[in-house]
Amino acid sequence: MATCGQECVTLHCNVSSSKSGLLVKYLSWTHNNKNLCIVEDDQLTNQTSGVECNYADQRLSLKLTMPQQSQGSNDYICKLRSNQGHLLRKTSLKLKVLGPRIWEETVLWG
Numbered sequence: 001m002a003t004c005g006q007e008c009v010t011l012h013c014n015v016s017s018s019k020s021g022l023l024v025k026y027l028s029w030t031h032n033n034k035n036l037c038i039v040e041d042d043q044l045t046n047q048t049s050g051v052e053c054n055y056a057d058q059r060l061s062l063k064l065t066m067p068q069q070s071q072g073s074n075d076y077i078c079k080l081r082s083n084q085g086h087l088l089r090k091t092s093l094k095l096k097v098l099g100p101r102i103w104e105e106t107v108l109w110g
Helices: none
Strands: 008-014 024-031 034-040 043-047 051-056 059-065 075-082 085-099 102-109
Touching (some): 024 059
């Protein structure tokens, strides 16, 4: 997890394997059952409005600009499908307003 100034939060999903020849077939960030970023066959193919996605070197980054506490779940899920199997990881994001446009974030990987 990394922050980007006072008005956004960036979450990273890094893909690696101890085996050689890893091919990413599908990688995504989801929140409340909504796909925010999608990578298919190692190419960024979809991005929801209101977020910024970047994919490079088997790392999918999701930048939430002006994040707000969600009315639903605070969980963000990174899903991977590769030639070596399937995996998903969940992180919880909790925001606290510290002042005008200043955020504090807590990210817990589970």
